[in-house]
Amino acid sequence: MTYELSSEHEAFRAVVRDFADKEIGPHAVHWDRDSVFPVETVLAMGELGLFGLVFPEEWGGSGGDFASLCVAIEEIGRVDQSMGITLSAGVGLGANPIFRFGNDDQKQRWLPDLVAGKALGAFGLTEPSGGSDAGAIETRARQQGDAWEISGTKAFITNSGTPITSVITVTALTPDGTSTFIIEAGSPGMLIEPAYRKLGWHASDTHGITLDDCRVPGANLLGQPGGGFRNFLSILDDGRIAISALALGCARACLEMSLDYAKERHAFGRPIGANQSIAFALADLAVAVENSRNLTYKAAWMKDHGRSFGHAAAMAKLYSTETAVNATRIATQVFGGAGFIEDSPVARFYRDAKILEIGEGTSEIQRLVLARGLGLPVQ
Numbered sequence: 001m002t003y004e005l006s007s008e009h010e011a012f013r014a015v016v017r018d019f020a021d022k023e024i025g026p027h028a029v030h031w032d033r034d035s036v037f038p039v040e041t042v043l044a045m046g047e048l049g050l051f052g053l054v055f056p057e058e059w060g061g062s063g064g065d066f067a068s069l070c071v072a073i074e075e076i077g078r079v080d081q082s083m084g085i086t087l088s089a090g091v092g093l094g095a096n097p098i099f100r101f102g103n104d105d106q107k108q109r110w111l112p113d114l115v116a117g118k119a120l121g122a123f124g125l126t127e128p129s130g131g132s133d134a135g136a137i138e139t140r141a142r143q144q145g146d147a148w149e150i151s152g153t154k155a156f157i158t159n160s161g162t163p164i165t166s167v168i169t170v171t172a173l174t175p176d177g178t179s180t181f182i183i184e185a186g187s188p189g190m191l192i193e194p195a196y197r198k199l200g201w202h203a204s205d206t207h208g209i210t211l212d213d214c215r216v217p218g219a220n221l222l223g224q225p226g227g228g229f230r231n232f233l234s235i236l237d238d239g240r241i242a243i244s245a246l247a248l249g250c251a252r253a254c255l256e257m258s259l260d261y262a263k264e265r266h267a268f269g270r271p272i273g274a275n276q277s278i279a280f281a282l283a284d285l286a287v288a289v290e291n292s293r294n295l296t297y298k299a300a301w302m303k304d305h306g307r308s309f310g311h312a313a314a315m316a317k318l319y320s321t322e323t324a325v326n327a328t329r330i331a332t333q334v335f336g337g338a339g340f341i342e343d344s345p346v347a348r349f350y351r352d353a354k355i356l357e358i359g360e361g362t363s364e365i366q367r368l369v370l371a372r373g374l375g376l377p378v379q
């Protein structure tokens with residue numbers, strides 16, 4: 001039994017941390033303030049191999065494990081949650097559905113650029129009619145000869161409108177049930193709406209999408225007709241571990257910044273960290289961060305070792321995201337007025353954290369999954 005990541009994981013962590021500190025950290029304030037999606041930096045993350053970590057070498061990846069991806073997301077998320085979600089969604093929602101459910105032709109066509117981080121993919125599941133209730137989608141696909149015509153509206157789709165977005169995978173109702181289709185960026189009939197103005201994640205790209213008889217070739221059906229519901233549930237299980245890693249990065253950043261500040265900042269002739277109220281809050285936060293770490297990497301380990309990991313992923317996502325939100329609240333309090341000023345990293349993390357409890361399954365949905373897993377007849 002061991003509670004440590006391998007020395008390879010830790011060496012890799014050092015590489016990503018160095019990249020994050022040099023190439024992302026210094027610019028995060030400006031990207032956040034001006035809502036800039038930094039294409040060149042995302043491409044540089046691709047050159048570092050971050051988008052290909054979990055994919056086999058035959059598709060241009062490095063054949064690593066899911067724990068490595070979590071390390072990368074944690075370290076990027078520690079300096080910038082927007083770039084963390086760009087990576088997490090690019091791998092988990094962009095490339096992964098095509099890798100998991102695509103046929104050879106589809107993989108050959110789209111996977112290499114997604115794996116290399118030269119292109120980004122998006123996954124359009126949520127609609128104005130519902131996100132948690134994903135069975136309530138209204139988007140429909142009608143077969144027209146060898147093609148499909150898709151009509152409907154998707155909401156809040158990450159990475160859907162960047163200059164390097166190549167594909168958007170969407171779910172749609174077909175006679176067999178929910179099916180999944182790959183739509184190439186720029187396809188006639190697909191309108192990428194203007195970017196949302198969001199509370200946080202300002203440097204992450206999020207749009208609504210309107211599909212108006214958007215015609216895609218029959219070859220763009222991903223997986224089996226009617227297999228879309230089962231497929232996206234399993235994609236979300238993976239994604240929950242990744243979001244847990246992103247939340248861990250956020251909570252760690254808050255803890256580290258707060259510890260430094262509590263030692264430096266003086267009030268009443270002593271460091272503010274000499275007050276038990278602050279010291280104990282940070283001691284409790286250190287426990288919560290450690291728990292987040294253990295839950296995140298245990299879920300990743302279970303996935304990497306072929307274990308059933310849905311329950312562990314839901315636990316990790318629930319606990320880590322609620323810890324992250326609490327960590328930003330504590331950090332902002334420790335920083336006092338300075339924590340409330342825009343451009344302070346603490347304020348940015350405070351705004352960025354809330355979505356962690358909502359995206360890829362809200363906290364309530366995680367509790368529902370967990371309660372059902374415990375055998376409770378909860379509705």
Ligand SMILES: Cc1cc2nc3c(=O)[nH]c(=O)nc-3n(C[C@H](O)[C@H](O)[C@H](O)COP(=O)(O)OP(=O)(O)OC[C@H]3O[C@@H](n4cnc5c(N)ncnc54)[C@H](O)[C@@H]3O)c2cc1C
Binds near residue numbers: 089131157358
């Ligand atoms: C910035 C951002 C990026 C996103 N990226 C993507 C993306 O790339 N792809 C994508 O498909 N979606 C994406 N989403 C959508 C996100 O996954 C949904 O917002 C989320 O799943 C919640 O769905 P909803 O907004 O429709 O809320 P609702 O489902 O309407 O939920 C509203 C509230 O009701 C609660 N609730 C609902 N049902 C139950 C229940 N049975 N029991 C208890 N409480 C319940 C929810 O927990 C929540 O608190 C993104 C959202 C945002 C804001």
